[in-house]
Amino acid sequence: MSFLISSGGLIITIGDLLEILFATGNRNKVEEAVQALKPRGITVKHFPFEHNEIRSDSLEEIAREAVGVAYLKCRKPVFVEDSGLFIDSLGGFPGAYSAWTLSKLGLAGILRLLHGVEGRSARFEACVAYHDGTQVSVFKGVCKGAISIEPRGSSGFGYDPIFVPEGRSQTFAENITLKNKLSHRYISLLEFSKSFVSGS
């Protein structure tokens, strides 16, 4: 038997694998988390979760509230992840409302907003909030980049076809391997995994 120590206490695991629930309604996010955390001995299980998030510009505030609700429902170690695309020339729009905005305007709407605008810099931000049964810990990831002129590629989801990470030429949707190594979500999950100290 091995164990991992989280910031909040001791978690006993069987066969070197720690199992943590990921509360989300987005299966794409689950897939990304599975890929990111498996090499680090953490098994991610999907906890289907639909929740009316609070209205806030802060991903951390949203994630902290959501994981509290998720924990009350599953009563097991659980994390949530909230992320957003922040476009500098639009004052950080769509930010914490990225998923909702995309559902209304589509990628075409975002591109129309940037039509003729010189500055296309943007960043993806992610915030993982983990509830270990006693306390909530938060882990952040940022990926800087720019908005492309038109959508390119078919991998990933959400804004991936129009986001080009800094120093690269392909969008996340054109190069999913790149996304899985550079993305805001990957970085926040990596930070999250580092919070566990393995022992035996």
Place this chain on the structure above:
Amino acid sequence: MSFLISSGGLIITIGDLLEILFATGNRNKVEEAVQALKPRGITVKHFPFEHNEIRSDSLEEIAREAVGVAYLKCRKPVFVEDSGLFIDSLGGFPGAYSAWTLSKLGLAGILRLLHGVEGRSARFEACVAYHDGTQVSVFKGVCKGAISIEPRGSSGFGYDPIFVPEGRSQTFAENITLKNKLSHRYISLLEFSKSFVSGS
């Protein structure tokens, strides 16, 4: 002494005037409510109120939750009002997130989203939620119209310079008298005032 009966019970008033608190952080809204309700014997007092609304596409859901919180703070008959601009060709965007969207994109951003789009029909919706101490009642108002090609006029606030009510040619910001008689907010406040039955 006269009295007014609300749906939730009896409210004694002095000198034929009913005083109700309007919980909001928006002084423009207070001014509109004062003008709309004064002729109906209802005195509106501003109750300064900043609140993290819930995230929802439903104005009613948002208003019901907010008035519950407002009542807990003031412990007096109180109402809130939530409103939004719903643009048909944008799937109802910006809807319940109208104030936030305006703060990020400005009127120019909304117009850019509609650039080259034929359908410019839109509607303003308002929802008043009133807490009389025992229960919450809801009153709605809708004003149909269209988005103008460019901003016109300097009265009102928010989206008024780009909203032309149905059958008219001027924007709300060009003709504030028109707004005060036709607007979604006025209609919802009128419905609200009708819920009180005067007696003596």
